[in-house]
Amino acid sequence: MAIGVSAVLAMVVGYVWYGPLFGNKWLEVIGATTMDMEKRKEMQKAAGPLYVVQFILTIFQVWVLAMIINVWTNVSGLEIALWVWAAFIIPIVAGGAMWNNDSKKVAWTRFLLQAGYQLVIFVIFGFVLG
Numbered sequence: 001m002a003i004g005v006s007a008v009l010a011m012v013v014g015y016v017w018y019g020p021l022f023g024n025k026w027l028e029v030i031g032a033t034t035m036d037m038e039k040r041k042e043m044q045k046a047a048g049p050l051y052v053v054q055f056i057l058t059i060f061q062v063w064v065l066a067m068i069i070n071v072w073t074n075v076s077g078l079e080i081a082l083w084v085w086a087a088f089i090i091p092i093v094a095g096g097a098m099w100n101n102d103s104k105k106v107a108w109t110r111f112l113l114q115a116g117y118q119l120v121i122f123v124i125f126g127f128v129l130g
Helices: 002-021 023-029 037-071 077-098 104-129
Strands: none
Touching: 002 023, 002 037, 002 104, 023 104, 037 077, 037 104, 077 104
């Protein structure tokens, strides 16, 4: 139950994070514009199956984190989630932000947006699973 709740919460947070909260900044980072409505409609049509795949990947991610929390019994779920975030998520997000042709400002913005989202959901995962 906790794994499913965590996965659903990750999708909700993602909707808010990359929508009303930081949606315009994210569009700027990926090089899209709010004026490009035709392209945006195309992306939305193709997004349905991607949401399903993302949900399945998130369930797997949370399940593995739950296994780690279950084994590492002398530490809180939140602390374990933060260690996993720092050790595994941050290097991956940083690599994705560093190794492209973006300007330094755009690379940092991409990194902060993605790392921030991941931090929020891993805090949620840690609380729910702990």
